[in-house]
Amino acid sequence: MGRKLLIEHAQVEGIRTYEVYRKQGGYRSVEKALKTMSPDGVLEEVKKSGLRGRGGAGFPTGMKWSFLAKPEGVPRYLLCNADESEPGTFKDRYLMEKIPHLLIEGMITSSYALGANTSYIYIRGEYSWIVFILEKAIQEAYANGWLGKNILGSGYDLDLYVAPGAGAYICGEETALIESLEGKRGNPRVKPPFPAVKGLWASPTVVNNVETIAAVVPIINDGGDEYAKIGIGKSTGTKLISAGGNINRPGVYEIELGVPVEEFIYSDEYCGGIKNGKKLKACVPGGSSVPILPHFLINKTANGEQRLMTYESLSDGGFVSGSMLGSGGFIVYDEDQCIVRNTWNFARFYRHESCGQCSPCREGTGWMEKVLWRMENGQGKLSDIDMLVDIAKKIEGNTICPLGDAAAWPVAAAVRHFREEFEWHVHEPKACMERNYGLVREPVAV
Amino acid sequence: MTTTSATHGTPFQFSEAALAEAKALMQKFPEGKHKSAILRILHIAQEENHGWLSIAAMDQVAAVMGIQPIEVYEVATFYSMYNLQPVGNYVLEFCHTGPCAIEGAERIIAYTQQKLGIATGETTADGVFTIKEVECLGACGYAPMMQVGEFYHEHLTEAKIDQFLEDCRAGKIDKGTWKMH
Numbered sequence: 369m370g371r372k373l374l375i376e377h378a379q380v381e382g383i384r385t386y387e388v389y390r391k392q393g394g395y396r397s398v399e400k401a402l403k404t405m406s407p408d409g410v411l412e413e414v415k416k417s418g419l420r421g422r423g424g425a426g427f428p429t430g431m432k433w434s435f436l437a438k439p440e441g442v443p444r445y446l447l448c449n450a451d452e453s454e455p456g457t458f459k460d461r462y463l464m465e466k467i468p469h470l471l472i473e474g475m476i477t478s479s480y481a482l483g484a485n486t487s488y489i490y491i492r493g494e495y496s497w498i499v500f501i502l503e504k505a506i507q508e509a510y511a512n513g514w515l516g517k518n519i520l521g522s523g524y525d526l527d528l529y530v531a532p533g534a535g536a537y538i539c540g541e542e543t544a545l546i547e548s549l550e551g552k553r554g555n556p557r558v559k560p561p562f563p564a565v566k567g568l569w570a571s572p573t574v575v576n577n578v579e580t581i582a583a584v585v586p587i588i589n590d591g592g593d594e595y596a597k598i599g600i601g602k603s604t605g606t607k608l609i610s611a612g613g614n615i616n617r618p619g620v621y622e623i624e625l626g627v628p629v630e631e632f633i634y635s636d637e638y639c640g641g642i643k644n645g646k647k648l649k650a651c652v653p654g655g656s657s658v659p660i661l662p663h664f665l666i667n668k669t670a671n672g673e674q675r676l677m678t679y680e681s682l683s684d685g686g687f688v689s690g691s692m693l694g695s696g697g698f699i700v701y702d703e704d705q706c707i708v709r710n711t712w713n714f715a716r717f718y719r720h721e722s723c724g725q726c727s728p729c730r731e732g733t734g735w736m737e738k739v740l741w742r743m744e745n746g747q748g749k750l751s752d753i754d755m756l757v758d759i760a761k762k763i764e765g766n767t768i769c770p771l772g773d774a775a776a777w778p779v780a781a782a783v784r785h786f787r788e789e790f791e792w793h794v795h796e797p798k799a800c801m802e803r804n805y806g807l808v809r810e811p812v813a814v
Numbered sequence: 815m816t817t818t819s820a821t822h823g824t825p826f827q828f829s830e831a832a833l834a835e836a837k838a839l840m841q842k843f844p845e846g847k848h849k850s851a852i853l854r855i856l857h858i859a860q861e862e863n864h865g866w867l868s869i870a871a872m873d874q875v876a877a878v879m880g881i882q883p884i885e886v887y888e889v890a891t892f893y894s895m896y897n898l899q900p901v902g903n904y905v906l907e908f909c910h911t912g913p914c915a916i917e918g919a920e921r922i923i924a925y926t927q928q929k930l931g932i933a934t935g936e937t938t939a940d941g942v943f944t945i946k947e948v949e950c951l952g953a954c955g956y957a958p959m960m961q962v963g964e965f966y967h968e969h970l971t972e973a974k975i976d977q978f979l980e981d982c983r984a985g986k987i988d989k990g991t992w993k994m995h
């Protein structure tokens with residue numbers, strides 16, 4: 369059993385309430401930080417921990433915090449990104465729903481480190497019931513002196529609010545989130561300036577994922593060095609993985625980074641193997657935006673090394689034979705799933721969610737969707753396959769925000785690993801509408 | 815990005831309670847930044863306008879917030895949770911994204927469409943149900959799923975849909991509320 373730092377107490381009766389959370393050791397990190405540490409001291413611990421952003425990009429949190437501009441007399445903001453809309457990802461929901469106070473505690477300790485006196489949790493609007501869970505917890509935190517003026521007599525003030533969105537994946541992109549929080553359409557901003565210099569209302573701003581902020585709590589409680597002992601190399605600590613698809617035990621698991629992927633999929637502690645005794649066909653390990661892996665690259669890398677649940681191991685081989693840890697949205701496909709249909713489905717998602725500002729993304733996502741749809745419906749041409757790759761290439765790197773890349777990568781990866789299956793769709797137009805291609809063959813070394 | 819046209823609708827007034835709440839929401843933001851409260855105020859307006867945002871309702875939001883109507887329209891047309899046309903009493907919002915699709919979402923959606931005799935985007939003649947298809951709602955491990963009002967209904971089966979529709983008709987399904995709890 370791996371250590372659990374975040375959701376260890378998730379099943380404790382009443383943990384959603386302040387009393388029970390406090391009894392389980394809650395709010396110690398705030399006490400420790402405000403009474404015994406300077407803001408920079410907190411930052412140092414976060415740096416030492418090696419914590420990397422859990423929202424998808426994996427950027428070192430301590431470094432991100434140290435970039436925050438601190439001009440005199442200008443407010444600074446910490447925004448928690450609880451927009452969680454990446455297909456396959458439902459871990460932040462679990463954390464907020466079960467242990468709302470953990471996020472609030474993390475927000476207080478982190479806001480103190482950054483010198484923010486007002487912070488917001490931007491949460492996707494569909495999680496409306498969680499809005500109220502969080503607001504109740506915030507009220508309790510105010511009532512018990514953890515929020516408001518002069519917290520614990522330290523002279524530090526903090527107000528914390530929840531701000532719900534209204535349905536838009538793009539608002540998870542940090543500058544779109546800021547626009548949305550300002551009461552506008554969620555159109556990403558051109559960077560620079562980066563939020564660390566000009567973010568919310570043109571003030572210096574840090575945006576962090578729910579899980580990142582929650583991880584600050586154990587880091588301050590036990591020290592950054594302790595946290596860094598967990599995991600492998602630059603993948604330190606624990607990570608929440610939301611597992612879905614054709615597995616026996618879908619759900620949210622906290623793993624120590626470094627667990628073998630094979631163990632994660634097959635052990636009864638986690639996914640419990642493929643449902644209905646079927647074979648594993650493919651896996652998207654980090655949310656819909658990361659490249660799909662065919663079965664022969666899931667448990668082992670192209671070099672034959674064991675694949676581990678770490679940032680490095682999952683991306684081993686680059687986009688040729690690897691993928692990414694991403695948001696931890698782990699999607700498993702059995703042998704009955706059609707890769708063309710799945711790729712079409714994701715293309716449709718990105719077309720729908722594109723904000724429309726950049727032509728490559730706005731037009732390209734629509735083209736990919738249409739081409740994939742006609743292949744899936746037995747009307748594809750062989751030249752469509754290369755056209756898909758070409759469109760993906762033309763989107764990648766040519767847009768304001770990374771949504772364009774996120775739309776391009778899954779298509780490019782599906783064609784790379786499952787070209788045979790795409791070709792089969794063209795050659796067997798009738799069969800492809802009735803049944804699935806089956807398992808792709810392992811490439812033979814030549 | 816969605817492109818939608820809006821409808822004027824009948825005159826709209828916020829209830830006293832909603833008006834008070836809208837004012838409280840605006841105060842959560844610094845002086846002069848109260849426009850930030852718009853998304854939530856729109857949620858409340860939608861709830862008070864039978865589940866959709868008419869132009870009349872959006873104009874009221876603009877008036878209450880002291881901003882231009884166009885500022886409200888451009889926001890309301892961007893986000894998928896706002897309905898710009900009338901909807902039924904229960905809006906069944908099915909997730910149709912990948913992880914749900916491979917666990918049977920398409921089958922469940924087709925079943926519901928057949929049962930109600932409507933396509934996605936349509937409302938039953940009696941005005942009870944609207945079917946909407948939406949993107950991943952963060953319930954991928956509990957697929958197939960739909961959202962109705964504030965709540966998620968997960969691990970859907972045909973039998974569960976039958977029961978659910980019946981319970982809706984009997985008025986037994988709680989839709990929750992965007993107003994303060």
Ligand SMILES: Cc1cc2nc3c(=O)[nH]c(=O)nc-3n(C[C@H](O)[C@H](O)[C@H](O)COP(=O)(O)O)c2cc1C
Pocket residue numbers: 420421422423424425426427429432449450451452453454537538539540541542543575576577578580581769770771774
């Ligand atoms: C299209 C798009 C959607 C995103 N959605 C989310 C999201 O829902 N939640 C999240 O934490 N980060 C999301 N991100 C990443 C954020 O932009 C940002 O990197 C992250 O919130 C930073 O937090 P972290 O450093 O703690 O991971 C998204 C990025 C893009 C480009």
Ligand code: SF4
Pocket residue numbers: 538555556721722723724725726727729730767768769770771772
């Ligand atoms: S890449 Fe797509 S989502 Fe991002 S800003 Fe451009 S059009 Fe909008």
Ligand code: FES
Pocket residue numbers: 455456457909910911912913914915949950951952953954955957959
């Ligand atoms: S794919 Fe349906 S909830 Fe995520």
